[in-house]
Amino acid sequence: MAENKWGMIVDIDKCIGCQACVVACQSENNIPINEEGHFNQRRAIEWIRIERYWEGEFPNVRARFVPVFCQQCDDAPCEPVCPVYATYHNSEGLNVQVYNRCIGTRFCANNCPYQARFFNFWEPEWPESLKNQLNPDVTVRSRGIMEKCTFCIQRIRRSTREAAKDGQEVEDGDRGMSPACVNACPTHALTFGNLDDSDSAISKQSKEELKQPAGSRPGGRGYHMLEHLGTHPNVVYLKKVDKTAEEHEVHG
Amino acid sequence: MIPGDFQVKKPTSKQLAIFGTLGVVGLGSFVAIALGLTWIVSAWLGMPVIFAHDQGPTQPIAFPHPTHVQDLGLDCTFCHRNVTEGAAATIPSAGLCLTCHQVVGDGLEQIENMREQVADDRPIDWVRVHRVPDHVHFVHEAHIRRFSGVKTVVEEWTDPNEQAGEIRLGEALRIDPSVSVGQTMEIAEAQVCSVCHGDVGSMATVEQVRPLKMGDCVDCHRDNGAPTDCTTCHY
Amino acid sequence: MAITRRQFMTYVGGSAAGAVVFQACGVPADELLVQAPVEMPEDLVTGLDNWYATLCRQCSTSEGIVVRVMEGRAKKVEGNIDYPINQGSHSARCEAGLQALYHPDRIRGPMVRVGERGSGQFREISWEDALGRLTEQLQNIQNDGNQSSVVMATDPVGGHLGGVVERFVSKYGGRHMGYEPMERTTVRRAIKHVFGQDTMPDFDIENSNVVLSFGADFLNTWGSPVRHARGYGEFRQGDRERGDFIHVDSRFSMTAANADKWVFVNPGTEGLLALSIAQVIIDEGLGDAAAAQALTNNGRFNLGAFAPDNVAGATGVSAERIHEVAVQFASHGPSVAIGGGSAGAHTNGFANLVAIYSLNQLVGSVNKPGGVILNPTSPFKDVPVTAGVDSFADWHRLAEEMRNGGVQVLMVRDADLFHGLPQATGFKGASFNVPLIVSFSGFIDDTTAMSDLVLPQHNSLEDWGSDIPDAGPGYQTVGFQQPVVRPFFEHRGEHLGTRNFGDTLMAVALGLEMDLELPGDTFQDVLKDGARQLFEENRGSVKAVTFEGFWNGLLQRGGWWDDSKKETHVFAASPLVEVPQASFSNRDFYLMPFATTGIGDGRGAALPWMQATPDPITSATWQTWVEINMHTAEELGISEGDVVRITSDAGSIEALAYPHPGVSPNVVAVPVGQGHIAGGRYAKDRGSNVYSILDASSDSTTGALAWAATKVDIVKTGEWKRVPKLENTVTEPPRDDERLIIEITPLDS
Known part of the structure; x- marks a missing residue:
């Protein structure tokens, strides 16, 4: 089996903050309904969320959007603190949460600089008829369990299996394999693929965009979120372009 | 301060005393209950099989596997059609039963019952026998793909990295109790089922023959060089 | 030693207490219970997932979707990659169509009101009974020759269903009114005035260099947001130079947040601003001279009064800013001006929008790449692109008529009049003078709660339908909607269950012995007849030798389109209109x-x-x-x-x-x-x-x-009360001055 290292590119310059990814994720991954009270207690669960940052104020005001989700860090701060190895790094570069191991200490969430992990404070509940919508490929997490973005691993598993059935390997850019958020995104701000496959669009693009400026050649727009923490994320963000802004210093 | 925020109030000394006593008593009873439960649960897990060996559940219609498999020679995939295609083996639709039983089996009580149910558009509430928890995603198709085809029976893998043409004696014996090491056997897709399900064709009432607990899965995966990463099954 | 469950019980218990403890703790039983989300109906082929193409009907712009169906249950919505409007993406609202399908409070079957009107108390009745009640009432009115007192209020219902509704209402002699809560009548009328077209145009944001929009939250809710957003992605980071986007709006909307420049304008002065921009463009000779002549009616329309200095005060936009925007808009083409939303929702809304859309004429971007792409007419003879929408003034009049007892039957389908019409119309009070209110909604909305008789329709994922997108993608497109699951509340015999709206109307017509002259007895026949028309055209995206093959291909792809069939006729610019001052009450x-x-x-x-x-x-x-x-x-x-x-x-x-x-x-x-x-x-x-x-x-x-x-x-x-919001749900990540969460660069790589 070929080596896979799943990664994502998020182009902030394309993201418009429309929430399509958020709802697509909730539908695909059986995320409990975020009721009003859950928001009020700051306990809503959104594996992918759109953060909004203000700059300036009226009339020269700007709001910038950025989708934040589990960065599948290669050196993930959440992993070493789990007392029961419920979270670990697998061979495909994914930061995995094993629900049946989790005992709910919430150490991992507290140690995650991206705040991408969510705790089930309540038993998830749906009215009987809404349960018909639940995705049978994804475990319904019960109360007391940590959960987070999985890069829709159920889709990766399904397409790898279906490709293997025909004696092939999954193709990069296969819509069946792409996470729900990527397929939904109207502006194509999200790109998903195999970073280890040197022919894949995502590995080429991330290499190109992560280039540092050298001489007269400008650098790419790529950066890792909170890079200075040394988490080595597998998600590359592409900078927002704003001709009126000053270049923020980017150095390693 | 955000209005409406919870304000901490200092407890009175009386309250402190009550809470203290409650705490000590509670801790004591918690320890006692925890010890008791540990004993019960650990004893329970010592059991090899969840559903007892000796009996399967009673089904709403006493479907006789032996009649269909041994007498008529239907193979598993005739009814459990999805098993070579996807994750679930699936129970056939009543429509499939009716392809034959529209005409066959007049006068038999069980069959009349079934026809009646279908006519009323009522589903048959089969009782599921083999069941893994919700957090386990077992895929039939991949397992059938691994074990079907022409295989040589071996004790140990000749090449640990290339096992496609071989089958370990343990699994081979479950398919055909008469095989021996070195023998080449052609395994049909429908024969693979018996590795985990036993000889369902001979069971009047279907029952579970393997523990199908995680240890069982992992042992088999390890022995057969299948991935043992958690996300193989848990996601 | 292997022990069985029974032996185990004996060991543990020996006493009843043990058994009780064991039963109570229930660990093994729970582990065995797969929390199976689905009670599998055994009559369906289970296990494999199927994807069916259909249309999303959650908002007025239908997007092509494919729905994942497993075990007869819809699980997930994804965009239909072939469908020209959304090309594989979809909005948050589409996804929620699943929750509409499995909503716990859906109406299960026909109902009749018991108790006071508006008390929300209903009793389930049979379809036969329900249809009988409606037919009888309509029959009586017909006998009295008072058919015009029957009003059918719907959402803007297009496609073939719209045709059936029109046919029913006109044959009977009643009236059909279309209702949109945040109506776009002004936009349609302005488009008609400026481009001479009944259909909404497509905005080619993808190939545009400058997008100048007024009031329309077009990336979020206005028009065809997913289509606009797809174009926006390319506009920002496609294989081209990065475009510039200026948004003029009185509110800082999501679209404003994505603009390079958000220009705040005093509400109601959008038209003034647009005229001022036009003035600069014409004055500096930046625009199309012929169009400038036509727009100003050969100089008879005096634009000089709208010079930036003159309007700066009223609009709240500085003269320099107006000048800058005008120059950018006119000299870095192709550019496109989009207007709508609040800009068209003032007392001078129509005039505002005419001024805004005329800017496209002025810079020559009509039917040009990167500009406004006009849409062709419908490929069907009998189904127009645009669904009828009545203006607020019409609804206001209807309320008056209802109050005077001029309306005998009000039939409502997906038009939530009680919620959407302002209190000032007195609609709610007037409705008590209507003897019979019938709702066809599949859901108890505010209007259905006030009705006397409910004949519920299917959810869109259970139903047939068609849609001619308005705005289309610039060429002839028809979306086809097919049921992806069996009706959740199935109608067995004559009892319970939901029905297709068209079929219900056809059943009522049958009861009235009224010949609708439709090509078939069911709505599906009507739809198939429409498909046959396309089949006979023998062009476009689906081609087949037989009609059956064509029909299957049509449903597989979710529709039919012919990208060679475009609108080529471009009307000359028509003169600008005066922008009256918007009127407001005197509050803060x-x-x-x-x-x-x-x-x-x-x-x-x-x-x-x-x-x-x-x-x-x-x-x-x-x-x-x-x-x-x-x-x-x-x-x-x-x-x-x-x-x-x-x-x-x-x-x-x-x-x-x-x-x-x-x-x-x-x-x-x-x-x-x-x-x-x-x-x-x-x-x-x-x-x-x-x-x-x-x-x-x-x-x-x-x-x-x-x-x-x-x-x-x-x-x-x-x-x-705490505002339920996502903000601050997570603590802010550790960051320092050098390292921002969102990094920004002035350079476009």
Whole structure:
């Protein structure tokens, strides 16, 4: 089996903050309904969320959007603190949460600089008829369990299996394999693929965009979120372009 | 301060005393209950099989596997059609039963019952026998793909990295109790089922023959060089 | 030693107590219980997932979707990659169609009211009975020769279903009225005036260099957001130079947040600003000279009065800024001007939009790449592209007529009049003078709750249908909608269950012995006949030798389109119109109602995913909030979560304050769509209905509701409630001055 290292590119310059990814994720991954009270207690669960940052104020005001989700860090701060190895790094570069191991200490969430992990404070509940919508490929997490973005691993598993059935390997850019958020995104701000496959669009693009400026050649727009923490994320963000802004210093 | 925020109030000394006593008593009873439960649960897990060996559940219609498999020679995939295609083996639709039983089996009580149910558009509430928890995603198709085809029976893998043409004696014996090491056997897709399900064709009432607990899965995966990463099954 | 469960029990127990303890703790039993989400109906082929193409009917723009169906249950919605409008993507609202399908409060079958009207108490009856009651009533009215007292109110229903409705109403002699809560009548009329077209045009944002939009939240809720957003992605980072985007709006919307420049304009002066831009362009000779002649009617329309210096005061935009925008718009083409939303919802809305859309004529971007692409007519002889929509003035008149007893039967389908029409129309009170209100909705919305008879329709995922997108993608396109699952409430025999709306009307017609002259006995036949017309054209995306093959291909792809069939005829520019001054009442703040990402104009309020979708700007959910400038709020002593009373001339509502830096000090913005009196467990009695306090003012030309023309006062009530919002759900990540969460570069790589 070929080596896979799943990664994502998020182009902030394309993201418009429309929430399509958020709802697509909730539908695909059986995320409990975020009721009003859950928001009020700051306990809503959104594996992918759109953060909004203000700059300036009226009339020269700007709001910038950025989708934040589990960065599948290669050196993930959440992993070493789990007392029961419920979270670990697998061979495909994914930061995995094993629900049946989790005992709910919430150490991992507290140690995650991206705040991408969510705790089930309540038993998830749906009215009987809404349960018909639940995705049978994804475990319904019960109360007391940590959960987070999985890069829709159920889709990766399904397409790898279906490709293997025909004696092939999954193709990069296969819509069946792409996470729900990527397929939904109207502006194509999200790109998903195999970073280890040197022919894949995502590995080429991330290499190109992560280039540092050298001489007269400008650098790419790529950066890792909170890079200075040394988490080595597998998600590359592409900078927002704003001709009126000053270049923020980017150095390693 | 955000209005409406919870304000901490200092407890009175009386309250402190009550809470203290409650705490000590509670801790004591918690320890006692925890010890008791540990004993019960650990004893329970010592059991090899969840559903007892000796009996399967009673089904709403006493479907006789032996009649269909041994007498008529239907193979598993005739009814459990999805098993070579996807994750679930699936129970056939009543429509499939009716392809034959529209005409066959007049006068038999069980069959009349079934026809009646279908006519009323009522589903048959089969009782599921083999069941893994919700957090386990077992895929039939991949397992059938691994074990079907022409295989040589071996004790140990000749090449640990290339096992496609071989089958370990343990699994081979479950398919055909008469095989021996070195023998080449052609395994049909429908024969693979018996590795985990036993000889369902001979069971009047279907029952579970393997523990199908995680240890069982992992042992088999390890022995057969299948991935043992958690996300193989848990996601 | 292996032990069985029975032996184990003996060991543990020996005593009954042991057994009790064991039973009570229940560990093994729980582990065995797969929390199977699905009670599998055994009559379906289970296990494998199937994807069916259909249309999403959650908002007025239908997008092509494919639905994952497993075990006869719809699981997931994804965009249909072939469908020209959305090309594989979809919006948050499409996804929630699943929750509409499995909503716990759906209507299960026909019902008749018991108890007081509006008490929401109904009794289930058989289809036969329900159809009989409606037919009898219609028959009686027909016998009296009073057919025009029968009114059918629907959402803008297009495609073949629209044809059936029209046929039914016209054969009977009643009236059909189309209803849109935040109506776009002004936009349609302005498009007609400027481009000579009945259909909405497509905006080629993808190939545009400068996008200048006025009031329309076109990336979020206005028009065809997913299509616009797809173009926007390319516009920003496609294989081309990065485009510039200027948004003129009185509210800082999601679209404004994505613009390079957000220009605040005083409400109602968008047209002035557009004329001023036109003045600069013509004055400096930057535009198309012929178009300039035509627009000014050979100089008879004096644009000089609108020079930037003259309008700067009224619009609140500096003369330099106007000049800068005009130059950028005219000299870095191709460019496109888009207008709508609040810009068209003032008492001078039509004139505003004419001025805005005329800018396209001025820079020559009509039917050019990167500009406004006109849409061709419908490929069907009998189905027009545009569904009829009646203006607010018509509804106001209807309310009057109802009050005077001029309406005998009001039939309603997916038009939530009771929620959407401002209180000032007196519609609710007038409805008590209507002897029979019939609803065809599959859901108890506010209007259905007030009805006497309910003949519920299928959910869109269970139903047949068709749609000619308006706006289309620039070429002839027809979307086909097929049932992807069997009806959840199936109609067995003559009892219970839901039905296709078209079929219901056809059954009523049969009862009235009225020949609708339709090509078949069911709605599906009508649809198939439409498909046959396309088959006989023998062109476009689906080709087949037989009709059956064509029909299957059509359903597989989710529709038919012919990208060679475009609109080639371009009308010459017609003269600009005077922009009258917008009129407002005399209160402190302009009220800007807006549709949100989640519940839209109120149609998504019943769905929990939509309620829980954070608004992009405030991240607020589940409630009605009021956006207010943070300094103004401070002066008024209002902080986040304070319940404020918003009072207009027409009434007052309460909302939670959300001060933020993006609001103008003279504006407050309130999301529409909450405050339902019915609508199921997730919508009922939640938040406040801002529609209800709108002044009953309308556009002076078209009679459309001027929903942005209300001014309000704000008073703090003294109560406080936490704003349910996503913001601050997570603590802010550790960052320093050098390392921002969002990094920004001035360079376009």
